[in-house]
Amino acid sequence: MSAMTLPIAAELMKAACESCLEAGTLALDLFRPGAQTAARTWAKSGGSPVTEADIGVDTFLRIRLSVLLPEAAWLSEETVDDAQRLTHRFVWVVDPIDGTRAYMSGSPDWAVCVALLDAGTPVLGIVHAPACDATYTAVRGAGASRSGETIRTSLADRLAGAKIAGPKPMLDMLAQSENFEAAGKIPSLALRLARIADGTIDAGLISPDARDWDLAAADLVLSEAGGQLSDAAGRSVAYNRPNPVHGMLIASNNALANPLLHAVERLRDGRTQPV
Incomplete structure (x- = not known):
C-alpha cells in the first residue's frame, strides 16, 4: 500500500x-473573551464538560470532511x-474544541483540531486557534506553518533555562532535579x-489520559517543525488503535528530547539527582 x-x-x-x-468562526459566535461562554453547557457521562459549540463544530466538520474524502473513517x-x-x-481525527474548559471560561487557549491518518500515521494536521488568531498546519514531508509562515522549534539544547509547559504536579516533579x-x-x-513547534516554548509534559484527537494534528505540526512527541519510554505515539487513550507523554524540540526523557526516567525511578 503506497x-x-x-x-x-x-x-x-x-x-x-x-x-x-469556518468551524472556528462558528465556535467564536458563542465565545466570550474573559467571560463565561454564551453556549449551553453540560457534563458528559465521564464528568468532563461539553458545550453546544463542541457539538455544532463536530457536526459541521463531519459533514465537510466526509465530502472531501468519503472513504475515510471518523474518530x-x-x-x-x-x-x-x-x-x-x-481516518479523520477531530477535536472540535480542544480546551473546552478554556473556551467556557473565556481563555483564548483553545483550538479546532483536524488530522488525517493514513494507515495510522498523520499526513495532514490543522490546529486552528481562532481566539489567538493563529492557524498551525502541516503536511507530512512539507514542513509546518503558523498562519502561513514557516515555523521551527527552538534551538535550546539544555534543560537548564528551558521553557517547559505542563500540569503543575509534573513540573514540580521535574523541578526536583532540573533548573528550568x-x-x-x-x-x-x-x-x-x-x-x-513555533519556538514559543521548548518542551512540554502531558499527563496520562490524552486521546488521539488531542494529539494527532499537533503531533504532525511538531514533527514537521523539528520536534518530537513520545511516550515515557521514548516511543513514538501510535494512532487509530482500539483504545485511543495514551499514557504520560513528553514533547520537545529534537535536541531536548533525550535530556528530558532521561530526567523523567530518573524521577520515575525515584532518583532525583542527574547521572
Whole structure:
C-alpha cells in the first residue's frame, strides 16, 4: 500500500483548512473573551464538560470532511466511537474544541483540531486557534506553518533555562532535579505542542489520559517543525488503535528530547539527582 502523495495531501489540506476556519468562526459566535461562554453547557457521562459549540463544530466538520474524502473513517471526541475505523486506511481525527474548559471560561487557549491518518500515521494536521488568531498546519514531508509562515522549534539544547509547559504536579516533579523555566499549563494539549513547534516554548509534559484527537494534528505540526512527541519510554505515539487513550507523554524540540526523557526516567525511578 503506497503512502498518500504530497500533492494529494496538499490539495486536501487546502479544503480541510477552509473548513477549519469556518468551524472556528462558528465556535467564536458563542465565545466570550474573559467571560463565561454564551453556549449551553453540560457534563458528559465521564464528568468532563461539553458545550453546544463542541457539538455544532463536530457536526459541521463531519459533514465537510466526509465530502472531501468519503472513504475515510471518523474518530472524534464528540462522536460515539465506531470500531469500523480500525479497518480503514484513512481516518479523520477531530477535536472540535480542544480546551473546552478554556473556551467556557473565556481563555483564548483553545483550538479546532483536524488530522488525517493514513494507515495510522498523520499526513495532514490543522490546529486552528481562532481566539489567538493563529492557524498551525502541516503536511507530512512539507514542513509546518503558523498562519502561513514557516515555523521551527527552538534551538535550546539544555534543560537548564528551558521553557517547559505542563500540569503543575509534573513540573514540580521535574523541578526536583532540573533548573528550568516553568511555562505553566496551556489548557489545550494541541496548542501546547504547537507552541513548542513555533519556538514559543521548548518542551512540554502531558499527563496520562490524552486521546488521539488531542494529539494527532499537533503531533504532525511538531514533527514537521523539528520536534518530537513520545511516550515515557521514548516511543513514538501510535494512532487509530482500539483504545485511543495514551499514557504520560513528553514533547520537545529534537535536541531536548533525550535530556528530558532521561530526567523523567530518573524521577520515575525515584532518583532525583542527574547521572
